[in-house]
Amino acid sequence: MLTRRIYGWLRLLTAAVCIVSLTHRMLWGMGSQTLASQNFFAYLTIQSNLAFAALTIVAGIIGLRHSEDPAWLTSARALVLSWTITAGLAFSIIVWQAGVRGIPITVPWSDVVLHYVLPGFGVIAWLIGPGRTSASWRVVPYVLLYPALWGIFTIWRGRIIGWYPYYFLDPRQVSGLPEMVISSLLALSIFAVVATALVLSSRVRVRMPPFGEISSRPAPAARRRRVLDVLRHVRRAR
Template sequence: MGGDTAVKARTVFGVLRLSAAAICLVALIHRLAWGLASNTIASQNFFAYLTNQSNIAFVVLLTIAGILALRTAQDPRWLTVALALVLTWTITAGIVFAILVWQAGIRGIRIDVPWSDQVLHFWLPACTVAAWALAPGHRSVPWRVIPASLIYPVLWGIATLIRGPIIGWYPYYFLDPRQVSGPSEFVVSSAIALGTFAIVATMLVLISRMPLPPMLRQPPVEEASEAAPEPVRERVGQT
């Protein structure tokens, strides 16, 4: 009975993943159209934002994850790791965005937040993390994901610092030398951002290692594959 429930739950989560990918894609398209309508240099640099880059990757991975959930009993290890990395980036981008909007409000600066920004920065990452703990067939995330999650933000930051002076624009104020008090503020802000990435990655690793409710657990692999010449767990692990 528990195995049948797990299979049904796996199918439901597959559909939910595909739905989330579709919602994310629609939100990205709306955000692009909304930004282009404003005729600002920020809108012309839509693909330079870490949030948008990571959400594009999110759409691709959720689509793959949804298809695999409908066809297989377990996610391959690489997919679990990739989802953990992309979720780290999207969640942290949402936290940073929320702080920027809050600070702007305190200073009396108006920042318009369309529904697509709310979906990309807040609702979609929150719902995905909630599902992360309950998704049947998910794998535990290795601890090496934490340092690995910092590689992309660091490379993105370096590329942004090189590109910024050339076009005279930065996606976030704390990267712009004209808007910070000096090198110390830049270093502190960057360190806080990287620390947030590491904290979010750590939380995702811990969540992935939480035991599933009994009704969502897959039947023991050894029992389900007694007649198979090769254990299913090993095949999945090599994917």
């Protein structure tokens, strides 16, 4: 139970880091004059990390009070983690494409935390965190629902205001509608692959020993001495 409580506090710390990073990213974006205030929350990364912070706070409280996560929390974590991981992968592709096209792009530390550090920590916590139950396969189609609706709304909104959060959603920045559709379908397939991997991994138990259990085990030399003592007693009995 001690391990579970420590894990609960780590969840709350992770949520705090996420909130600080989101705040810095917003302030940095406003100061760089590259982002209009009304568009900050239009990014899938921002929306998914807001969900990540809120859910991690809830998960942290549950971790402090209960020895095991309820099934709904595991499903919710799989949903949100699928979104944040895929957003990080998409961000990497965007940065790479910007370099290929010779477009200068500045990545603040908050972007690194939101796109790489937090998703990475989320994967580690998903794999070895205590008290996680198995995720349902029904998570996969629900994972796709949010980005699909977000994409439809974003394209509709972009046609009205002339702004898109990601270049591949803008027909003017790609070769045309076919490339935009193919890029969008590729993005959805990545969401599906990530969600499938999370569900599969949730069904493989990786149990970490409780704190103090490792130190309580006898050292190899002590175990050898015990074996020799047993052999001596056996020989004397003969």
